[in-house]
Amino acid sequence: MKISPNRDRIFAFLRYGGTEYEEVLLVVASFDDSVKETKIKIPEHAMQTIGFGTKQRITVKNIQSEQTFSETLLFSQMVSVGIRVTLNQTGYKVYSLL
Numbered sequence: 001m002k003i004s005p006n007r008d009r010i011f012a013f014l015r016y017g018g019t020e021y022e023e024v025l026l027v028v029a030s031f032d033d034s035v036k037e038t039k040i041k042i043p044e045h046a047m048q049t050i051g052f053g054t055k056q057r058i059t060v061k062n063i064q065s066e067q068t069f070s071e072t073l074l075f076s077q078m079v080s081v082g083i084r085v086t087l088n089q090t091g092y093k094v095y096s097l098l
Helices: 044-049 075-080
Strands: 002-004 010-015 024-030 037-041 057-062 070-074 083-086 092-097
Touching: 024 037, 037 075, 044 075, 057 075, 070 075, 083 092
Parallel strands: none
Antiparallel strands: 002 037, 010 024, 024 092, 037 083, 057 070, 057 092
């Protein structure tokens, strides 16, 4: 994944169980209290491996209870522009990709 800015202070990964209908999670963690926002670009091959098609719209939903957030992006937007992530006070976010 490409992270910008602050790529040396942010860690992000996808959690995917390998079955077609299993929930895909994007977990983002900051190791710097001053980083409040970043963008995560998910590579095309990763998106295809977890089962998203190139013409598909993907809903990015915050699954943490203190905030509700949902955004629908095109596959191409997730690969080229990225997902804008606003980190909470604890420095992490967990999203469900549907």
